[in-house]
Amino acid sequence: MTWIGRSLPRLEDPSLLKGHGTYVADHADGALHVAFARSPLAAGEILGIELPEIAPGGGQVFTAADLHGVGVIRPVLNRPDYRAVGQPALAAGRVVFPGQAVAVAVARTAAEAEDLAEQVFIDIEPQDPILTFDAALAEGARAVHPEAPENVLVEGNLKTKGFDEAVAQAAVVIELDLRSRRQSAVPMETRGGVASYDRATGRVTLVASVQMPHMLRTGLADVVGMAESDLRVIAPDVGGGFGQKMSLFPEYVVLVWLARKLRTKVAWIEDRRENFLASAHSRDQAFFVRGAFSAEGRLLALDANLKSNVGAFSCYPVTCGVEPLMAFGELPGPYVVPEYRGRSRGVTTNTCMMAPYRGVARPMLTFTMERLMEKAAKALGLDAVEIRRRNLITSFPHRSPTGVVYDEGSYLQAMEAAVAHVDVPAFRARQARARTEGRYLGLGVSVFSERTGYGTPVYAQRGMGIVPGYESVDLAMDPSGNVEVRIGSSPHGQGLKTALAQLVADEIGVVPDRVRVIAGDTDATPYGWGTFASRSMVIAGGATKFAAEAAADKLKAIAAKMMEVEVGAVVLDEGYARVPGTNKATPIPDLARAAHHQSQRFGLEAGIRTSGFYDPGGTFSNACHICEVEVDIETGGVKILRFVVVEDAGVLINPMIVDGQIAGGVAQGIGNALYEELIYDEDGNLLTTSLADYLPPTALEVPDLEILHMETISPESVTKAKGVGEGGTIGAPAAVLNAVADALAPFGVEIDEMPATPQKIRLAIRNMAIRNTRAPADV
Amino acid sequence: MSDKIKITLTVNGTAMTAEVEPRRSLADMLRDDLRLTGTHLGCEHGVCGACTVLVDGKPVRSCLMFGVQANGASVRTVEGLADGDRLHPLQQAFWENHGLQCGFCTPGFLMLAAGALEENPDMTDEEIRDVLSSNLCRCTGYQNIVKAVRLAAEVMKAGPAPQATRS
Numbered sequence A: 001m002t003w004i005g006r007s008l009p010r011l012e013d014p015s016l017l018k019g020h021g022t023y024v025a026d027h028a029d030g031a032l033h034v035a036f037a038r039s040p041l042a043a044g045e046i047l048g049i050e051l052p053e054i055a056p057g058g059g060q061v062f063t064a065a066d067l068h069g070v071g072v073i074r075p076v077l078n079r080p081d082y083r084a085v086g087q088p089a090l091a092a093g094r095v096v097f098p099g100q101a102v103a104v105a106v107a108r109t110a111a112e113a114e115d116l117a118e119q120v121f122i123d124i125e126p127q128d129p130i131l132t133f134d135a136a137l138a139e140g141a142r143a144v145h146p147e148a149p150e151n152v153l154v155e156g157n158l159k160t161k162g163f164d165e166a167v168a169q170a171a172v173v174i175e176l177d178l179r180s181r182r183q184s185a186v187p188m189e190t191r192g193g194v195a196s197y198d199r200a201t202g203r204v205t206l207v208a209s210v211q212m213p214h215m216l217r218t219g220l221a222d223v224v225g226m227a228e229s230d231l232r233v234i235a236p237d238v239g240g241g242f243g244q245k246m247s248l249f250p251e252y253v254v255l256v257w258l259a260r261k262l263r264t265k266v267a268w269i270e271d272r273r274e275n276f277l278a279s280a281h282s283r284d285q286a287f288f289v290r291g292a293f294s295a296e297g298r299l300l301a302l303d304a305n306l307k308s309n310v311g312a313f314s315c316y317p318v319t320c321g322v323e324p325l326m327a328f329g330e331l332p333g334p335y336v337v338p339e340y341r342g343r344s345r346g347v348t349t350n351t352c353m354m355a356p357y358r359g360v361a362r363p364m365l366t367f368t369m370e371r372l373m374e375k376a377a378k379a380l381g382l383d384a385v386e387i388r389r390r391n392l393i394t395s396f397p398h399r400s401p402t403g404v405v406y407d408e409g410s411y412l413q414a415m416e417a418a419v420a421h422v423d424v425p426a427f428r429a430r431q432a433r434a435r436t437e438g439r440y441l442g443l444g445v446s447v448f449s450e451r452t453g454y455g456t457p458v459y460a461q462r463g464m465g466i467v468p469g470y471e472s473v474d475l476a477m478d479p480s481g482n483v484e485v486r487i488g489s490s491p492h493g494q495g496l497k498t499a500l501a502q503l504v505a506d507e508i509g510v511v512p513d514r515v516r517v518i519a520g521d522t523d524a525t526p527y528g529w530g531t532f533a534s535r536s537m538v539i540a541g542g543a544t545k546f547a548a549e550a551a552a553d554k555l556k557a558i559a560a561k562m563m564e565v566e567v568g569a570v571v572l573d574e575g576y577a578r579v580p581g582t583n584k585a586t587p588i589p590d591l592a593r594a595a596h597h598q599s600q601r602f603g604l605e606a607g608i609r610t611s612g613f614y615d616p617g618g619t620f621s622n623a624c625h626i627c628e629v630e631v632d633i634e635t636g637g638v639k640i641l642r643f644v645v646v647e648d649a650g651v652l653i654n655p656m657i658v659d660g661q662i663a664g665g666v667a668q669g670i671g672n673a674l675y676e677e678l679i680y681d682e683d684g685n686l687l688t689t690s691l692a693d694y695l696p697p698t699a700l701e702v703p704d705l706e707i708l709h710m711e712t713i714s715p716e717s718v719t720k721a722k723g724v725g726e727g728g729t730i731g732a733p734a735a736v737l738n739a740v741a742d743a744l745a746p747f748g749v750e751i752d753e754m755p756a757t758p759q760k761i762r763l764a765i766r767n768m769a770i771r772n773t774r775a776p777a778d779v
Numbered sequence B: 001m002s003d004k005i006k007i008t009l010t011v012n013g014t015a016m017t018a019e020v021e022p023r024r025s026l027a028d029m030l031r032d033d034l035r036l037t038g039t040h041l042g043c044e045h046g047v048c049g050a051c052t053v054l055v056d057g058k059p060v061r062s063c064l065m066f067g068v069q070a071n072g073a074s075v076r077t078v079e080g081l082a083d084g085d086r087l088h089p090l091q092q093a094f095w096e097n098h099g100l101q102c103g104f105c106t107p108g109f110l111m112l113a114a115g116a117l118e119e120n121p122d123m124t125d126e127e128i129r130d131v132l133s134s135n136l137c138r139c140t141g142y143q144n145i146v147k148a149v150r151l152a153a154e155v156m157k158a159g160p161a162p163q164a165t166r167s
């Protein structure tokens, strides 16, 4: 019996379904509550902080002046172009973004703490806020940070040798000026932490809604100035993260400091407004790109000037390089780009810090490459699918001009399968008919690569001071035959525990129910990097497989002694060690019992404890998305009629979980493409601080997907699985926006921005109608 | 500000009295005073629906209602949905159809669907989708939630005897 490949219902679910999940707020029992007083202004000098008068027993308020010995958060990137800026736990001297924490109130209840925080008066001499690329990069612009006089925190530059020549030979050069507006990951559970001081040991335990507990512990210990062993970090059930919960945030520094200072338990549960204001943003990017094509439609060279608004600080540990450098390094996507010139800048502004959000730069770069293909096809009179055929990577391994090595993928095959599944000619007929009725349908294609499961080599190449990537796993079978797997990775909704249990079950011959995966507790798991960058199934999975193989070897050795056969004759299957061809069989729990209690018989170390370590180079998943939309030209509203995904993620350990990742990712991609936008006004006030202003899609905006799978096996993944956590979000915006552009082709409307909200679509149609007398006169 | 008001109500079938601060929301009262932490708070401004509970059989956003307003009412939360270890057909269907990932929105969706199906067991697929669009989920993309509710509706109509749970 094999468990890999089965859509096993998740082992995580029964407790969550019964309401017995324990998220961070469920750990706050008996804690004092914490609320932050935050800067109402985007930028300025703090002239003074007036604290409220507090009756005895009415709580306490602290400011930066109280935080003796506490350092700043200053992640490192070893690049000459990187300007390190430090982020204080509480603002000292000046504020640099609206919502920056300035003081902290502690009281018996959350409501009382909020009351106190509200009474803190922060006297600020305002400065003109720098909010946009233009303001930040203007001649003589004020420096947001003295360390970065040009307002650029990181910059990548590259020009390949043959670039100029390739451009000179081009039959056509296509220009794109694209924009992705600022967006938020919006996990349904906000951030939060509960820090408690243990009087017996002097240790602090921080329970927090985070994705990287081990890294957080390291960072916190460094900034607070305490021994790492005096701190335990627990990520309990986490209500979604999508990258937003990776970083070390100042609030956690303050919580740990408070727990030590007050020798008590303190809790901070962020509200939704704070989450929008002061957690992390992303996607605020402007790409100016030129593609030089031959007459046959082959891309000869790519010229890119990329800007990312990284906000006021650099996120720890991955730094503000994460968006600009990934944009720069991975722009070619699934296409062959012989020559490349790229410049990519991370620009600092008086806005909330940028941090990773599902897809990181790739939603925008996929949008860019896919618009490029569409526009080039149009300019050269080629079919838009045909031009992709001529440019997709088809031989492997492939090396991009930026040095990225692609392992085996199925870029072309996935696109062909998707195109065949959709039946494009039938759609074109439907589209033509609809147009005669004044209805505007569109079809959009998006082909992309998703770099997943990469280990230290990739991060080291980026110059990161802290190089993440590997995973370790400790496995033990107890005397009753149950398995415990302790992982450094830290899942938060992905179903990783179930998928790993399936892997272990196949190696050891027990049912997944007998495999308990322990994660998210620095006291109980080996040092590891947590869950992000579509890495856990590949890397923690690989390490788990190694650990399980070693355990299986030991079980077989014991079984061989007990049954008096050669080790090679033993197989583990369905709860037994068997010798095929004989009737010899020993229940696995008997082996486990013997390993612990009869160890003298085997000449082996007692017990069954193994470990696994994996640090791979990375493997690319790939997919093609095709989306069909109808655009209401009166309202600018877009209805998605159909969405097809052909995904190649190698071997699927649990297909149901994989499809769930794709569906959830696509839903976010649809939101990113059409609705979601964080908006600052000119004074730097964030206007979108509720879920009534910032609009994640609901069940009415997201259609049921049609998902097909392909299976390209890569030697770069020992489990043969590739990561799949981000692909949906990477590919969907380009498919949706290409479809919108196709629907609006009769109006000559260009889609050059995401999200394409109804207002923007309506405005574009009206502007074109005014400019172009041949368009329908009444729009 | 903290003078408490005494109310009586039924929670998951148990009659009880509670002393509540007037400014406490029903959600906070359930979570902090009654320790029923299955009801979650995703926004506290009435949009996400993570806090949905049934008050006198109707789905209600418990972040938008004061605890004292539940005086005399019957409140049902996710903790009251299963019959001991026997999952409610909605819970069973969410489990079998992968209707949850992080699980944070799940109690709200379960209670929303339970209330809607009790009111109208014969909802069409469009009606189900329409009702479910009142709540937000950031993980699943909704299709498995919609499917689970559709399948649970059929099971509920066919009568009791939900399967035993595995855990």
Ligand code: FES
Pocket: B040, B041, B042, B043, B044, B045, B046, B047, B048, B049, B050, B051, B052, B061, B062, B063, B064
């Ligand atoms: S918490 Fe009540 S609707 Fe969001």
Ligand code: FES
Pocket: A188, A239, A240, A493, B099, B100, B101, B102, B103, B104, B105, B106, B136, B137, B138, B139, B140
């Ligand atoms: S399952 Fe995570 S928000 Fe719905």
